[in-house]
Amino acid sequence: xxxxxxxxxxxxxxxxxxxxxxxxxxxxxxxxxxxxxxxxxxxxxxxxxxxxxxxxxxxxxxxxxxxxxxxxxxxxxxxxxxxxxxxxxxxxxxxxxxxxxxxxxxxxxxxxxxxxxxxxxxxxxxxxxxxxxxxxxxxxxxxxxxxxxxxxxxxxxxxxxxxxxxxxxxxxxxxxxxxxxxxxxxxxxxxxxxxxxxxxxxxxxxxxxxxxxxxxxxxxxxxxxxxxxxx
DNA sequence: AAAGTACGCAACCGCCGTATA
DNA sequence: TTATACGGCGGTTGCGTACTT
Numbered sequence: 001x002x003x004x005x006x007x008x009x010x011x012x013x014x015x016x017x018x019x020x021x022x023x024x025x026x027x028x029x030x031x032x033x034x035x036x037x038x039x040x041x042x043x044x045x046x047x048x049x050x051x052x053x054x055x056x057x058x059x060x061x062x063x064x065x066x067x068x069x070x071x072x073x074x075x076x077x078x079x080x081x082x083x084x085x086x087x088x089x090x091x092x093x094x095x096x097x098x099x100x101x102x103x104x105x106x107x108x109x110x111x112x113x114x115x116x117x118x119x120x121x122x123x124x125x126x127x128x129x130x131x132x133x134x135x136x137x138x139x140x141x142x143x144x145x146x147x148x149x150x151x152x153x154x155x156x157x158x159x160x161x162x163x164x165x166x167x168x169x170x171x172x173x174x175x176x177x178x179x180x181x182x183x184x185x186x187x188x189x190x191x192x193x194x195x196x197x198x199x200x201x202x203x204x205x206x207x208x209x210x211x212x213x214x215x216x217x218x219x220x221x222x223x224x225x226x227x228x229x230x231x
Numbered sequence: 232a233a234a235g236t237a238c239g240c241a242a243c244c245g246c247c248g249t250a251t252a
Numbered sequence: 253t254t255a256t257a258c259g260g261c262g263g264t265t266g267c268g269t270a271c272t273t
Binding site: 017050053056103108110111112 | 241
């Protein structure tokens with residue numbers, strides 16, 4: 001699909017679809033100078049593109065390791081599971097799918113998966129029984145009554161799934177430390193200070209910090225494999 | 232065959248965090 | 253400490269294509 005190129009009046013910057021010539025200029029520049037310093041590209045080459053536009057074009061289209069074509073069932077399943085865990089953190093999700101870009105995953109989610117999941121949700125509303133509480137050493141209050149803790153910040157990750165819609169959740173709470181098994185993922189070994197919050201918010205969603213999930217994901221190279229195996 | 236509508240996706244926009252002067 | 257530039261991210265737009273009427 002090719003968009004008609006158009007020219008912005010702002011500083012002669014070009015906008016719209018990229019041409020093959022522009023792609024070649026950008027590829028040559030990155031090959032010779034590496035990624036980064038995107039704003040210098042328009043000064044050092046004939047490209048009349050903003051640095052942002054160059055960066056986006058490279059990351060989403062020109063990068064050599066980009067995987068093209070339809071998403072496989074495994075990839076689709078992984079996206080769904082990661083989205084339950086991470087919400088709209090497309091860059092984090094893309095980090096677990098080699099060759100896929102955040103933009104591609106975001107588009108796929110918005111155009112295909114969201115609809116598909118909505119249809120499935122309408123079809124079956126039985127997940128409530130799938131919440132399994134194990135090894136509780138104290139009573140876990142009703143999730144629906146929990147409120148967002150005072151320690152929470154705007155950087156907290158709010159998992160984009162209500163307790164009612166999360167499947168196969170094992171929630172374990174221990175005296176002295178907090179352990180959470182979510183979607184088969186064990187957070188037990190993580191230092192307690194990394195658990196900014198382990199609770200549910202007023203809208204019935206559990207909260208985790210970006211720091212926790214970012215470091216955890218970085219450590220768990222086999223996450224994709226495990227999640228796929230899980231399905 | 233033509234017009235209208237829905238869909239997919241590349242690209243843009245605005246915001247935010249970080250680095251630097 | 254403040255201002256500015258830049259990079260990164262998620263949300264949104266708009267164009268081309270496919271499908272429907």
